Amino acid sequence: MNVKPYGDASDDGLVQLSFTLPIEEGERARQTALELARKMGFQSPQVVHMKAMGPDFTFFVMYGSTTHVVDPEAIEIPDREFPELAYSEVNRVIREKLKRRLVVVGACTGTDAHTVGLDAILSMKGFAGDKGLEYFAGMQVVNMGSQVDPSAIVEMVRAERADAVLVSQVVTQRDAHIHHLKEVRDALVEAGERDRLILVGGGPRFTPEQATELGYDRIFGRGTKPSEVASYLAWAISNRISA
Amino acid sequence: MSEFTRALGRLNIDKEALSECRELATEICGPIEDLATTHTTESIERACLRLVGVDGVIGAAVEGVPVPNLVVEKIKASVGLERGAMIPFFHAVESGCGDIGSEAIRIASGEREVSWPEDFDLDIAMERARREAAHAADLVASARTRREGVIGEVGEAPKPWFYEIVATGNIHEDIPQAQAAAREGCDIVAVIRSTGQSLLDYVPYGATTDGFAGTYATQENFRLMRAALDEVGAELGRYIRLTNYASGLCMPEIAALGAMERLDMMLNDCMYGIIFRDINMQRTFTDQHFSRMVNSLAGVIINTGEDNYLTTADAIESAHTVLASHFLNERLALAAGLPPEQMGLGHAFEIDPDVDDQIAMEIAHAQLIRECFPEAPLKYMPPTKHMTGNIFQGFLYDGMFNLVGALTGQDIMLLGMMTEGVHTPFLSDRDLALENASYVFRGASTLAGELRFDPGGDVERRAAQVLEECRQMLRKVAEIGMFAAIEAGMFADTVRTRDGGRGLDGVVGRADDYFNPVTELLTERTGAIG
Numbered sequence: 203m204n205v206k207p208y209g210d211a212s213d214d215g216l217v218q219l220s221f222t223l224p225i226e227e228g229e230r231a232r233q234t235a236l237e238l239a240r241k242m243g244f245q246s247p248q249v250v251h252m253k254a255m256g257p258d259f260t261f262f263v264m265y266g267s268t269t270h271v272v273d274p275e276a277i278e279i280p281d282r283e284f285p286e287l288a289y290s291e292v293n294r295v296i297r298e299k300l301k302r303r304l305v306v307v308g309a310c311t312g313t314d315a316h317t318v319g320l321d322a323i324l325s326m327k328g329f330a331g332d333k334g335l336e337y338f339a340g341m342q343v344v345n346m347g348s349q350v351d352p353s354a355i356v357e358m359v360r361a362e363r364a365d366a367v368l369v370s371q372v373v374t375q376r377d378a379h380i381h382h383l384k385e386v387r388d389a390l391v392e393a394g395e396r397d398r399l400i401l402v403g404g405g406p407r408f409t410p411e412q413a414t415e416l417g418y419d420r421i422f423g424r425g426t427k428p429s430e431v432a433s434y435l436a437w438a439i440s441n442r443i444s445a
Numbered sequence: 446m447s448e449f450t451r452a453l454g455r456l457n458i459d460k461e462a463l464s465e466c467r468e469l470a471t472e473i474c475g476p477i478e479d480l481a482t483t484h485t486t487e488s489i490e491r492a493c494l495r496l497v498g499v500d501g502v503i504g505a506a507v508e509g510v511p512v513p514n515l516v517v518e519k520i521k522a523s524v525g526l527e528r529g530a531m532i533p534f535f536h537a538v539e540s541g542c543g544d545i546g547s548e549a550i551r552i553a554s555g556e557r558e559v560s561w562p563e564d565f566d567l568d569i570a571m572e573r574a575r576r577e578a579a580h581a582a583d584l585v586a587s588a589r590t591r592r593e594g595v596i597g598e599v600g601e602a603p604k605p606w607f608y609e610i611v612a613t614g615n616i617h618e619d620i621p622q623a624q625a626a627a628r629e630g631c632d633i634v635a636v637i638r639s640t641g642q643s644l645l646d647y648v649p650y651g652a653t654t655d656g657f658a659g660t661y662a663t664q665e666n667f668r669l670m671r672a673a674l675d676e677v678g679a680e681l682g683r684y685i686r687l688t689n690y691a692s693g694l695c696m697p698e699i700a701a702l703g704a705m706e707r708l709d710m711m712l713n714d715c716m717y718g719i720i721f722r723d724i725n726m727q728r729t730f731t732d733q734h735f736s737r738m739v740n741s742l743a744g745v746i747i748n749t750g751e752d753n754y755l756t757t758a759d760a761i762e763s764a765h766t767v768l769a770s771h772f773l774n775e776r777l778a779l780a781a782g783l784p785p786e787q788m789g790l791g792h793a794f795e796i797d798p799d800v801d802d803q804i805a806m807e808i809a810h811a812q813l814i815r816e817c818f819p820e821a822p823l824k825y826m827p828p829t830k831h832m833t834g835n836i837f838q839g840f841l842y843d844g845m846f847n848l849v850g851a852l853t854g855q856d857i858m859l860l861g862m863m864t865e866g867v868h869t870p871f872l873s874d875r876d877l878a879l880e881n882a883s884y885v886f887r888g889a890s891t892l893a894g895e896l897r898f899d900p901g902g903d904v905e906r907r908a909a910q911v912l913e914e915c916r917q918m919l920r921k922v923a924e925i926g927m928f929a930a931i932e933a934g935m936f937a938d939t940v941r942t943r944d945g946g947r948g949l950d951g952v953v954g955r956a957d958d959y960f961n962p963v964t965e966l967l968t969e970r971t972g973a974i975g
Contacts, residue, residue, distance in 0.1 A: 222873045255876045256628035258621075318641035318657060326939060327721050329640070329658075331829065331865070336939070345723060347947060 204271035215267040217244065222261050227254035235262045243269050284437035286430065289338065295436040296340035299443045300365070304435060306335055307358050308368035309346035312382035319405055320345065320370040323428045332427040341432070352389035359395050366400040366435055371407070379407055380416065387417045400438045402431065449604035449890075451815060452854035455897055456908050458816050462916050466817075469919040470772035473927050477715075478780045478974055480727060481734035485959065487951035488646070489735045490517050490530040492697035493963040496581035496705075497574075499534075499549040500664070502650045513698070514647045515553035523559040527956035531963070535577070536562040536570040545577070571960065578962035582742070582970055585704040589744030592707055595675060595684060602632040602683045605850065607882055608824070608859045612637035612869050614656035616666045623670065624677040625872055627685045630879040633710065633857065635688035636670060638662050643693025643722050644947060648702065658869070662689050662699055667706035686710055688748070691736045692718055694728070694948050700736035704743035710789065711740055714750035715777045716770065719931060719946065720939045721753055726931060728948035737781030738967040747783065748857075749774040752793035752826035754937045760795040760830075764810050765914035766936065767792050771814065772919065773927075775821075782971025785820035789857055793826035794846040802903065804845060809907035811853040812898070817912075825850045827861025839863040840881065847885035852893050858882060 209216025219239070225231050232249050239247035244266025251263035287295065296304045308324045322329035324345045326336040336343045344362055346355065359367060369386050371379035383403045390396040403413075404422040413421045420434055491513040499516060502509030520530045537557055538548045551557035562570050609631040611619045616636075623634040639656035642649075652669060653661040660666060667689065674685040686709035691700040696713070703711055715733050718724035740747050751767040751774070758766065771790045778788050792814050796803040814823060827846045832839050843861030850858050860878040862870045870878075898904045922930040934940040968975035 220873065222871065253876070255872060256625045259625060259872055261873045261876060321641055321644065321722075325721065325723065326937070 203275070204273050206268060206271045215245075215269070216265060217268050218263070218265055220261070220263045222255065222259055224259055226257060227252060227260040231260040232262075235260075235264065239264055239266045242266075245269055284434050287433040287436055289333075289429070289432075292338055292429075292432045292436045293340035295440050299440040303340055303342040304366065304439055305342045305344070305362050305364045306366045306368060306435070307344045307346065307355065307362060307364040308335075308370065309350035309355050309358075309386075310348040310370045310372070311350050311352060311355070311386055312371070312378060319372050320347075320368070323368065323370070323404070323426070323431050328428045332429050334428045335432055335435075337428075338432055341435075352386045355386055356389050356393045356395060359390070359399065360393075364399065365439060366402060368431070369401075369403045371403070371405040379405055380412075383416050383418065391417075400435060400442070402434070404431075449856075450854060450894065451819060451856075452812065452852070452893055452896070453816060453819055456809075456812050456816050456905055457900060458813065458908060458912060462912050463817060466769075466772045466912075466916055466919055467776070469916070469923045470776040472923050473919065474773060474776040474780060477730045477777065477927055478734070481731045481780075482975055483955055484727065484731045485526065485529060485953050485955055485961070485964075486697070486728055486731050486735075486948075487514075487517050487521070487526065487953075488695050488732055489697045489964070490520075490526060490961075491695075492701040492735065492739070493578075493581070493961060494530060494534065494549070495698060495701050496584060496963055497577040498545040500546065501550065503550070503553050509650055510553075511647050511650060512549050512553045516549050519552050519555070519559050521953075524561045526953040527959065528561075529955075529959050529961040531574040531578075531961050532567065532570045533559050533561055535574040536560065536566060539569050539573050540566065571962075574960070575962045578966050581963050582966040585701070585739055585742045585967070586970065588704045588707050589742070592684075592709065592744060595678070599675075599678045599684050600682045602685070604856055605886065606632035606686065606857050607879060608633040608635060608688070608857055609875050609878070610635045610637050610859075610870070612656075612659045614639065614658065614660055615654040616652050616660055616669055617654060619660055620670060620673040622872060622875075624673055626875050626879075627674065627677045627681060627683075629876045630883060631685070631860075631875070632683070633686040633688055634670070634674060635710075635712075636660050636662070636666070638690050643690070643718065643724070646694045646948065646951065648695050648698050662702075664702045664706060667702060667708060671706050671708070688712070691740065691747075692750075693722060694718075694724060694732075694951070696729070696732040697735045697739070700739040700743075700745075703745060704739055708745060710746045710748055711736075712750060713737060713740060713747035714791075715774050716931075716936060717750035717753060719941050720937050721750075723941065723946045725946040725949040725952070726928065726941060726943060727952045728946075731952060733777065734781050734973075735964065735967070737778055737783050738964075738971045738973050741778075741781060741783040741787065741971040741973070742967060744787070746787045746789045746822055746857075747778065748789040748824050749791045752791045752795075752824075755793045755795040756830050758937055760793070760797070761800070761806065763937075764911045765918055767810075768814065768817065768911060768915040769918045769922070770936065771818065772915070775818065780974050782968070782973035785818070786822065788818070788821040789824040790814065790818055790821050791824045791826060794828050794849060795826075795830050798828075798831055798842060804849065805903050806907055807846075807849045808853060809904040810911060811849055811855065812904070813908040813911055815853050815855070816908075822856035824857040824859065825855035826859050827865070829861075829865050832861075832863075832865040834867055836863040836867070839865065840877070843878065844881050844885055847882045848889055851886050851889040852896055854893065 206215040247266035253261045325334045328334035403418045406424040494513045501512045541548045611622045637659035639659045649661045652665045678685040688710040691711040691713045718729045719726045751770045840863040
């Protein structure tokens with residue numbers, strides 16, 4: 203069954219929208235907004251509010267009836283292997299399954315001095331309004347910073363009895379990011395620590411599909427939020443304990 | 446709109462508790478002041494070099510390493526930093542071509558060895574350093590007179606000041622947005638820094654276009670934005686203030702660059718970097734003392750970061766930690782010669798909107814801080830934590846924040862964006878935020894003057910409770926000491942150790958013959974403790 207927006211009657215298709223045009227306020231601006239709305243697929247659009255924002259910009263509030271319809275049943279919903287959990291759920295899963303704090307060691311390795319990604323995920327401040335792993339009561343985070351040797355990561359993993367390792371790579375020349383991630387994995391394998399760890403890599407040049415090739419449990423790409431990583435860790439640790 | 450007044454004397458607060466909090470803060474900060482005045486850092490030495498005219502980078506734009514960094518590294522590696530960078534640097538200048546800029550480049554590029562002078566050469570180096578330091582101090586102090594000059598020409602903005610943020614990553618894109626915001630009624634523009642800049646141990650160079658969720662703080666970006674705001678200020682007949690972040694590993698250098706380029710406000714907290722950025726506490730405490738002396742002399746209003754506590758901790762349970770931190774920030778500012786009228790103490794409207802009577806509680810918190818710091822230009826931060834994608838509800842929520850700001854006489858209002866947490870603000874989000882704030886402040890200005898609180902009522906009792914909890918917390922901190930308190934996670938529930946975090950390797954104990962006439966003059970002219 204096809205649906206369209208519901209304003210105050212079935213199938214009226216009414217939508218409210220607001221936007222700014224980079225032109226001077228006036229009749230020409232108003233007509234431009236109306237024409238734009240028609241091109242967006244709105245029938246009988248109306249400008250209900252128009253306001254100059256300085257000499258160069260105009261703000262509009264508009265209504266229009268969309269001509270488009272969609273069948274909800276025909277939509278395919280892609281699956282992700284882990285569910286996105288809220289802050290309290292992440293903590294609850296860790297508490298119930300692990301019965302102690304989940305210990306996370308994070309580092310930028312190799313020549314990469316850019317801790318932007320690592321800090322976005324780990325530090326309290328987080329990224330884009332999403333708090334980092336340090337914020338989670340159920341996690342204990344060790345942020346080793348930049349240019350950390352794989353051997354130092356192994357040492358820290360042992361000293362802290364880490365449950366998970368996060369390796370970040372931002373800058374890359376000639377696939378250095380892939381090389382550095384493999385170095386860390388090899389060092390952990392050699393030390394006999396790899397199998398008991400959740401090994402996670404991340405950076406703007408990676409895609410999740412690379413996990414198998416790199417020998418990681420999960421790879422996160424550009425724009426990943428800390429809450430996604432937290433949800434993944436909670437899911438992964440509960441899988442391990444159940445298994 | 447009636448003239449701005451600070452709403453004072455409306456809450457019956459316990460004067461004895463208030464003075465005890467101040468005494469405790471003085472006691473707590475003593476060891477921090479001792480640390481700051483017996484140590485230097487690489488960033489402090491670099492800031493001093495910048496103030497005497499060292500600038501530029503070696504290498505191509507993106508890969509370029511700042512000359513001040515290279516000079517300090519070479520000095521540290523050859524003669525050490527315990528006695529400061531000034532003597533070996535000016536020895537190189539005096540025994541070389543005499544020109545500061547070109548000799549700095551020679552040292553930076555390795556063409557020129559650094560050495561420690563003896564006898565007559567030492568006297569010459571010291572004399573030159575003193576002369577240049579006097580110019581440096583004059584340069585910092587001139588920020589204030591230059592600012593007063595421009596305000597005299599274009600006119601002062603009436604309070605409260607509406608504060609907005611731009612953050613495109615590209616300075617050339619930031620400029621039209623900042624000018625548009627000013628034309629819509631904004632009085633203060635803050636250019637958010639690129640993610641991670643606080644953790645860089647150098648200041649990037651030149652005009653930049655590639656910031657990530659913000660624009661790099663560079664001297665050239667400061668200069669470009671300052672010129673753009675002066676231009677729009679002249680058009681509007683209202684001085685538009687510019688803000689950046691003297692925080693992170695380069696806190697002293699950013700303060701120095703801000704003074705040179707006449708910034709008006711600086712985020713400059715005594716603890717933010719330690720707690721939220723895992724910067725080493727010795728580094729931060731040493732750097733903040735120096736940067737506050739610069740800000741003091743330059744007439745810069747600092748903004749402290751207590752609002753951040755409430756973005757992580759609960760705004761009701763942790764309200765007293767905000768106040769406690771205000772007393773510490775106040776004490777450390779005074780120790781750095783920064784007067785109350787330049788202390789933009791920060792706090793926030795972050796109580797869960799689902800809690801009953803939260804408006805009364807927000808009023809109690811805001812009014813309590815107003816009463817405790819009557820001369821400070823308080824900076825009030827809008828809701829962020831409980832903002833959702835429901836922008837309509839968010840707009841109302843911001844309106845209530847504005848109302849509480851109007852009723853409690855907050856000087857600096859950071860305007861809430863209804864799209865907070867959704868995306869970086871649209872041009873229209875800022876305009877709507879200004880409409881919201883202008884409506885509320887115009888509509889409630891008389892009301893603010895009429896308002897009194899019921900003696901012994903909810904607002905007064907809540908304020909008394911927060912002040913008492915603050916006193917208890919400061920007593921505890923005083924008992925174990927500030928360093929131990931941070932190690933115990935008493936601030937924002939975050940544990941940081943004395944030797945942990947970033948930047949400790951850049952902290953150097955001052956030798957008995959440490960020589961830095963820039964620091965000396967800043968200390969002398971601000972009345973800071975030295």
